[in-house]
Amino acid sequence: MGSSQSKAPPVSPPSPLLRQPWREVSEKYKDNLEFVKSYQPENKQVKHLRILLYGPVGAGKSSFINSVDSVLKGRAAGRAQADAISGKSFTRQYKTFKFRKSPGVTYSFVFNDIMGLEPGPDTGVCEGDLKLALRGHVREGYKFDPDQKLKEGDDGYNSDPTLEDKVHVLVCVVAAAAMSRLSDQMVKKIREVRLAASKLGIPQMAILTKVDEACPEVKKDTGNIYKVKYLKEKVEHFHHQKLGIPENCIFLLKNYSHETESNDKMNAAIVCALKQMLHYGDDYLNDLET
Template structure:
């Protein structure tokens, strides 16, 4: 008999829960093989409101074992809340940090004269944007400007580019937004920088996930979203990850953590592959 497919598959199409402890141990013990850098740099980019800052907070929450708020977020405004180029380090203890960082950038917006300029994102990829630079949608950063790094080191450059989109956005991404994302992706490809996408707010997109976060990779709907982003953005499906960011939780939750750690482990692996090519 026909009919709609069941909302949940019997088996997950990607295993995260079973490997949570193993993946977390990898993340906490990771060290770059390339000794020219102290930190592997991951740049987050994507449309306004996709959850870049929330992902930074979620990573901090996982590493600390409790919900944490490092990056400021705003769920009300349709404009980017992040205005500056800001890099987040994560503390192991008072005297040491984990050897990877997440760099946050102003969000992409549909209009050509709002949001971060695609050219500014490309400059960030090459390490030309200094920490704390305030993005101006009306004026792209150029050599000689305050905030332009003329001599970036390997440490300044981006080692992995991560697009952030929310689960219900595939049908809402305009042609202009898709073009901006593809332009950024092409620039990263030309530089040999590996790329991933994380799909956030999965609990809002799928009722079955809201009931039980561990079912993320059993959801037929979310599997279709991954396939759709694969076709729309041109990324392989094994470079697209689903997760729920910490939002209302007041305690650590292993079911939430598992998908975050799965994605983070892959980020470190892909970024390390890039750094090894630069040795």
């Protein structure tokens, strides 16, 4: 005769998602985008706030520039060349990216992409060149040479940089899925650049890209970026054990890659990070006036 006791109901696995996002981006998207589009530096010595992107090869620096361009244009854009195959830096020259607002008018911030960092010696961008770029000593169009640091007297050396030439915000770009694989040598290179920026008082941020490749919940729905527990742990790990950048200065996003239409969920995360870059950069420029 069978037992009269009923079987216990199966236990559901814990949800990988938080009930509420730990950083709200969607509700503030329109306000954030309006701020970005209307931004003007308070410091009248500069027309454009300069943001320098750096990080390992393939992290998505050029793709982030294209993503910002896509958000501002409301359609997919691809001005900054990117390469997902070679494993080597596709960016070779120091180039300033401005964003067209209307005929003859650009938005009041610019990006500089730079050759990617590589773990080995004499590969990727020289940390010395990166440090010179912070101080505005790298001329537009300079071609990076991993074997030779730029020096005074070279064609690419700007001996008399203006405040406009200098970097106002430094942003480290790392792919979320590759974060745990950053070598000690790579972390050391990044920290050296961070230390140089700190000595100059330049504000610093980080963006973790390719979150859809790191997490299936985001691949299903980009709106889950700030609800996934795993990605929150990635941010905490990046803060505590990798580079020490404060958690409120670390942002998650997915760059435009295969998408051909504008996506508000992707845009919201991109604009949230961009708005904070402008805030930090403006605070830095304002401090220089006091």
